[in-house]
Amino acid sequence: MYNRVVIGMAEYWVSDNPEDVICILGLGSCVGLCLYDSGKKIGGMVHILLPESIPGQTNPFKFADAAVPALWEKVKNKGASPHNILAKIAGGAKMFSGTDSLFDIGKRNVEVVKAELRKLNIPLRADDTGGNRGRSIMFYLEDGRLEIKTIGQKPVVV
Amino acid sequence: MGISFEKLNEIQLDALREVGNIGAGNAATALSNVVGKRVKMEVPLVKILPLKDVPEWLGGPEKEVLGVYLTMSGAATGHILFVMSIDDALKIMHILLGDLTPSREQVLEMDEIARSAMEEIGNILSSSYLSALADFTGLRLNHSVPSLAIDMAGAIVDVILIEISKRGDYALLIETEFLEEENRIKGYFMLIPDTGSLEIILQAIGVI
Numbered sequence: 001m002y003n004r005v006v007i008g009m010a011e012y013w014v015s016d017n018p019e020d021v022i023c024i025l026g027l028g029s030c031v032g033l034c035l036y037d038s039g040k041k042i043g044g045m046v047h048i049l050l051p052e053s054i055p056g057q058t059n060p061f062k063f064a065d066a067a068v069p070a071l072w073e074k075v076k077n078k079g080a081s082p083h084n085i086l087a088k089i090a091g092g093a094k095m096f097s098g099t100d101s102l103f104d105i106g107k108r109n110v111e112v113v114k115a116e117l118r119k120l121n122i123p124l125r126a127d128d129t130g131g132n133r134g135r136s137i138m139f140y141l142e143d144g145r146l147e148i149k150t151i152g153q154k155p156v157v158v
Numbered sequence: 159m160g161i162s163f164e165k166l167n168e169i170q171l172d173a174l175r176e177v178g179n180i181g182a183g184n185a186a187t188a189l190s191n192v193v194g195k196r197v198k199m200e201v202p203l204v205k206i207l208p209l210k211d212v213p214e215w216l217g218g219p220e221k222e223v224l225g226v227y228l229t230m231s232g233a234a235t236g237h238i239l240f241v242m243s244i245d246d247a248l249k250i251m252h253i254l255l256g257d258l259t260p261s262r263e264q265v266l267e268m269d270e271i272a273r274s275a276m277e278e279i280g281n282i283l284s285s286s287y288l289s290a291l292a293d294f295t296g297l298r299l300n301h302s303v304p305s306l307a308i309d310m311a312g313a314i315v316d317v318i319l320i321e322i323s324k325r326g327d328y329a330l331l332i333e334t335e336f337l338e339e340e341n342r343i344k345g346y347f348m349l350i351p352d353t354g355s356l357e358i359i360l361q362a363i364g365v366i
Binding site: 008009010011025026027028029030049050054062093095096097098100102103105106132133134135136151152 | 209210213218219220222225227229237263266267302303305306307309310311312313314315316317319320321323324
């Protein structure tokens with residue numbers, strides 16, 4: 001039996017229950033980051049909105065630069081081993097065509113998430129980012145697979 | 159500095175509601191002209207919502223919608239997003255184009271005819287709200303060329319919610335129901351003023 005957990009913007013979920021499936025529905029320029037210890041089947045996901053932290057705002061899970069280390073801490077605290085950890089990311093789309101700088105936010109989110117993962121030496125195992133379509137993503141803690149759905153396409157698993 | 163939506167008082171909210179009313183009235187008139195039939199409207203709902211609740215309000219994060227995005231410039235600046243479900247947009251297209259209406263699949267694949275029809279509808283409706291705001295405030299307001307996206311509601315609104323979230327955690331949403339004979343069509347209009355521009359708007363209305 002799967003236990004579906006849907007996370008909203010700037011929210012996260014970390015668990016050691018292999019039945020958990022962590023989901024983000026309708027992801028656009030936001031980024032969903034998954035961290036997973038395949039040995040212990042411990043993992044977590046965060047729904048990131050913006051690349052850099054804004055002074056005065058205290059929720060680290062909203063910003064890529066703070067959310068990557070924050071999720072990493074949460075997953076470690078749950079018992080994940082630093083040697084066994086891997087990352088998967090999805091999202092960062094450019095939903096509207098146009099030159100408005102607002103539309104580049106997805107790309108910048110992805111860049112900062114990747115840079116933060118490199119700093120922490122966490123290997124990026126799957127990367128389904130960019131493009132111009134929204135995604136719904138499902139992260140299965142039983143084996144760490146990430147299922148990605150887009151409108152009009154068959155789901156893919158990475 | 160800068161007022162955020164959750165800090166508005168009743169009088170200020172009423173003023174924004176009135177802008178919503180006039181905007182929806184303009185939009186209904188514009189739609190009537192386009193389709194050549196009388197389009198009525200229900201009194202719009204004006205909501206101040208926590209950001210995380212916005213996709214749910216639009217029918218759920220995976221609901222297939224069209225979004226039209228514009229920037230507002232002039233005396234006050236900000237962003238505008240108009241959202242409508244694909245099913246409701248198809249109803250309008252059907253009134254407009256009859257048998258030539260593209261299929262749901264063509265719309266989702268952004269087929270050229272579907273795309274330009276959708277762009278046009280979105281443009282007419284969103285500029286109706288903006289001209290209501292300009293008339294009601296007496297401010298000179300312009301808007302950019304609209305940009306269209308067709309996708310899941312969550313994905314369409316997230317870029318706008320991201321922009322709002324830099325300053326606060328609430329959004330202003332105006333929900334209007336348009337009626338044409340047996341057709342009921344819902345449109346959602348979101349206004350996101352830049353820092354300082356909400357004050358300019360409220361000042362111009364005289365409620366600050």
